[in-house]
Amino acid sequence: MWSFFASVKLAIALLIIISCASILGTIIPQQEAAQTLSGRLSPGMMSFLGKLQLFDIFHSIWFVSLLVLLSVNLVVCSLNRLPASWKRVHAVFVPDDPDIFKDLPANQVILAEGTREGETARIENLLKKGFKKVVRKDTDQASFLAGEKGKYSSFGVYLIHASVLVILAGVIIGFFLGFNAYVEIAEGESANAVQIRGGKGLKKLDFTVRCDRFTIDYYEDGTPKLYQSDISFLRNDALLYKTPVIVNHPATFEGIWFYQAHYGRAPSGEAVIMLRKGREKAQVMNVRVGKEFDLPGKEGKATVIRVEANLMRMGPAVKINIAAASGNIPFWVFQNIEQIEEENPGLMDHVPMFNPGLFAPYVFSLAMVHTKYFTGLQVAKDPGVPVVVAGSLLLVVGFMTVFFYAHRRIWIRIDREGTHTRISITGKTNKDPVGFHREISRLIQEIQEAEEKRS
Amino acid sequence: MINTVILSWVTFIYLAAFVLYFIRIIRNEALWGRLATITVSLGFAAQTVALILRWVESYHMGIGHVPLSNFYESLIFFSWTIVLLYLVFEWRIKNKSLGTFVVPVAFIAMAFASLSPNINNRIQPLIPALQSNWLTSHVMTCFMGYAAFAMAFGLGCMYIIKSLDRKSSSRSGSFLGLLPDLDTIDELIYQSIALGFIFLSLGIITGSVWAHYAWGSYWSWDPKETWSLITWLVYAALLHARLVRGWRGKRIALMSLAGFACVLFTYLGVNYLPGLHTYLKT
Numbered sequence: 093m094w095s096f097f098a099s100v101k102l103a104i105a106l107l108i109i110i111s112c113a114s115i116l117g118t119i120i121p122q123q124e125a126a127q128t129l130s131g132r133l134s135p136g137m138m139s140f141l142g143k144l145q146l147f148d149i150f151h152s153i154w155f156v157s158l159l160v161l162l163s164v165n166l167v168v169c170s171l172n173r174l175p176a177s178w179k180r181v182h183a184v185f186v187p188d189d190p191d192i193f194k195d196l197p198a199n200q201v202i203l204a205e206g207t208r209e210g211e212t213a214r215i216e217n218l219l220k221k222g223f224k225k226v227v228r229k230d231t232d233q234a235s236f237l238a239g240e241k242g243k244y245s246s247f248g249v250y251l252i253h254a255s256v257l258v259i260l261a262g263v264i265i266g267f268f269l270g271f272n273a274y275v276e277i278a279e280g281e282s283a284n285a286v287q288i289r290g291g292k293g294l295k296k297l298d299f300t301v302r303c304d305r306f307t308i309d310y311y312e313d314g315t316p317k318l319y320q321s322d323i324s325f326l327r328n329d330a331l332l333y334k335t336p337v338i339v340n341h342p343a344t345f346e347g348i349w350f351y352q353a354h355y356g357r358a359p360s361g362e363a364v365i366m367l368r369k370g371r372e373k374a375q376v377m378n379v380r381v382g383k384e385f386d387l388p389g390k391e392g393k394a395t396v397i398r399v400e401a402n403l404m405r406m407g408p409a410v411k412i413n414i415a416a417a418s419g420n421i422p423f424w425v426f427q428n429i430e431q432i433e434e435e436n437p438g439l440m441d442h443v444p445m446f447n448p449g450l451f452a453p454y455v456f457s458l459a460m461v462h463t464k465y466f467t468g469l470q471v472a473k474d475p476g477v478p479v480v481v482a483g484s485l486l487l488v489v490g491f492m493t494v495f496f497y498a499h500r501r502i503w504i505r506i507d508r509e510g511t512h513t514r515i516s517i518t519g520k521t522n523k524d525p526v527g528f529h530r531e532i533s534r535l536i537q538e539i540q541e542a543e544e545k546r547s
Numbered sequence: 548m549i550n551t552v553i554l555s556w557v558t559f560i561y562l563a564a565f566v567l568y569f570i571r572i573i574r575n576e577a578l579w580g581r582l583a584t585i586t587v588s589l590g591f592a593a594q595t596v597a598l599i600l601r602w603v604e605s606y607h608m609g610i611g612h613v614p615l616s617n618f619y620e621s622l623i624f625f626s627w628t629i630v631l632l633y634l635v636f637e638w639r640i641k642n643k644s645l646g647t648f649v650v651p652v653a654f655i656a657m658a659f660a661s662l663s664p665n666i667n668n669r670i671q672p673l674i675p676a677l678q679s680n681w682l683t684s685h686v687m688t689c690f691m692g693y694a695a696f697a698m699a700f701g702l703g704c705m706y707i708i709k710s711l712d713r714k715s716s717s718r719s720g721s722f723l724g725l726l727p728d729l730d731t732i733d734e735l736i737y738q739s740i741a742l743g744f745i746f747l748s749l750g751i752i753t754g755s756v757w758a759h760y761a762w763g764s765y766w767s768w769d770p771k772e773t774w775s776l777i778t779w780l781v782y783a784a785l786l787h788a789r790l791v792r793g794w795r796g797k798r799i800a801l802m803s804l805a806g807f808a809c810v811l812f813t814y815l816g817v818n819y820l821p822g823l824h825t826y827l828k829t
Contacts, residue, residue: 100787100791100792101792103787104784104787104788104792107780107781107783107784107787108780108781108784110780111777111780111781111784114773114774114776114777114780115777117768117773118770118773118774118817118820119820122768150768150773263766272763272764311610311672313671313672315671315672315674316674316675317672317674317675318675319675338675339675339676339678339761340675340676340678340679340760340761341760342760342763349763351761351762351763352675353763470762470763471763472763472764474764474765477759477765480755480765481756484752484755487748487752488745488748488749488752491744491745491748495741495742495745523790524734524738525734526731526734526735526738
């Protein structure tokens with residue numbers, strides 16, 4: 093079991109499988125968009141795919157299981173390798189390992205004219221420029237110099253793995269302790285509950301949000317320039333905080349974030365109707381919801397009880413109730429009544445409620461419905477965000493150590509070869525051999541240049 | 548607008564540079580290589596000037612913003628980062644053969660931007676969703692990543708062509724003999740991918756921060772986000788295969804091609820999927 097999770101093969105397989113699942117998630121319409129498929133697929137197929145959670149892949153049990161598996165794999169792999177890395181970093185750095193100077197290529201051996209002591213001191217200074225830690229050891233036969241740097245770079249990979257886990261932890265915190273909701277508030281109106289996304293019900297806020305004003309501004313060419321809601325936060329009718337909410341500039345109140353998401357126009361509750369009695373001239377009236385008025389002939393009192401911008405996809409309409417001696421007579425008055433009659437002949441006989449002349453001899457008609465802006469706010473709380481940010485920062489630091497630092501070690505032996513002083517140079521790196529090779533070549537060049545200058 | 552005129556000229560300069568790099572490989576004369584480098588550097592200088600002019604011009608129009616806000620500008624910037632990175636590479640590895648494989652990518656991006664009738668090259672005002680300080684850092688890091696992956700793609704092509712015929716590569720003076728040896732190409736593929744991976748990660752991080760401020764969620768599984776994650780996962784798999792499993796050579800070269808396909812889909816393909824990142828639609 094341990095060895096199964098400790099395998100990098102598993103990690104690579106999981107990365108590829110998660111990629112493929114994600115590709116599916118971008119091809120198959122997800123969540124609400126999945127409805128578009130119902131026209132093309134049989135109901136049986138739809139419910140089968142639904143059971144496989146293919147319409148909400150990124151929140152499906154099997155996708156989350158893959159992520160859990162990857163996390164376990166990550167932890168086990170790291171734990172498995174950590175002791176070896178630890179040992180490597182804390183290994184005693186031996187400057188005079190004889191094996192390391194065997195079979196060196198000719199260009200890594202320089203013959204110099206100076207004394208062994210003089211050359212060693214000179215090279216030690218050169219080495220100290222590029223390496224943080226330089227050790228020297230002198231024996232009867234030879235002097236040894238060794239330089240080491242970046243030995244902690246091999247821990248960068250653990251930093252990266254840890255950061256991925258921190259980010260996932262942040263995601264989990266957000267999932268359990270956060271919420272993602274929206275609310276639509278018309279100008280001048282308030283809300284104290286928001287709609288959780290995905291049809292998961294209402295969430296009550298322990299304060300009230302009021303939309304004071306919604307503004308749109310345009311550039312000269314008609315492109316939108318600004319969407320702004322001025323909102324106020326209140327509790328027990330006391331104003332606590334007033335702020336604009338602009339796209340890209342959300343407002344926060346008591347840990348909850350409010351974002352400008354969309355907007356629209358909704359009926360303000362005011363309308364203009366026309367009223368004709370028999371063959372008399374029509375009378376124009378401004379009305380509003382809840383306000384009662386007398387019919388011109390005193391046959392009863394009329395009240396507008398609803399104003400809709402688009403009732404049953406038949407356009408603007410108002411609902412009027414007439415309180416007469418015979419009782420209450422409610423009916424709808426559509427603005428586009430002629431068109432509706434044309435498209436649905438006999439509608440008024442079937443549905444008397446749609447007859448604007450239900451209270452004879454009066455005939456009502458609707459001239460216009462007044463509208464006002466409403467703002468659509470995204471409302472979110474995610475206590476996992478600071479954790480995700482911390483994980484991201486850790487990730488960047490991890491990358492820096494992994495990719496920009498290498499554990500480089502260099503060994504130099506200075507001994508006598510006939511009448512010359514022989515300098516042998518070799519090194520090891522855990523990554524970027526090309527860059528390391530360049531560094532060694534540069535060092536050799538520097539040693540040689542100094543040699544030429546002297547002779 | 549003068550900047551678009553310069554930019555359409557840059558397209559042809561990059562084409563000329565590609566042809567020169569190609570001639571150099573066929574005829575193996577240093578002169579052509581030097582000419583190619585001069586040409587591509589000139590093109591790069593002109594492109595830089597045009598980008599600055601475009602930036603200044605947007606301020607004269609009263610809608611000042613960095614030229615990274617629509618599909619046209621993103622293509623121009625994509626080719627700019629590719630050429631920038633290529634010039635750094637050429638200078639560092641002292642080998643011009645990569646130009647034959649990478650400069651055409653920059654040329655195609657420019658040609659697509661300049662010649663496609665569906666792409667609007669006018670300076671447009673910033674819509675509210677793009678009015679953010681994160682725009683610059685997000686776009687720059689993403690495109691640096693894309694450019695580094697484009698470099699790995701060019702190197703991957705180079706590796707495969709060279710490994711197809713090992714014998715003739717040993718013949719000095721032949722086309723394949725001019726390419727760096729296979730181990731060097733392999734190491735360069737790794738280095739480009741590591742660089743691209745860092746920038747892609749930074750791009751995803753800056754994008755998440757921006758999304759947190761703009762959309763109310765640092766991650767919403769929008770197709771572009773998802774595809775950037777897919778690209779990240781593919782390159783993460785590649786890096787593990789190489790660093791831990793010891794994969795080298797042809798397999799890594801092939802994976803660098805697959806990775807670049809993901810990059811292109813993240814950049815261009817997702818525009819055909821519905822989602823939040825619709826600013827780039829033509």
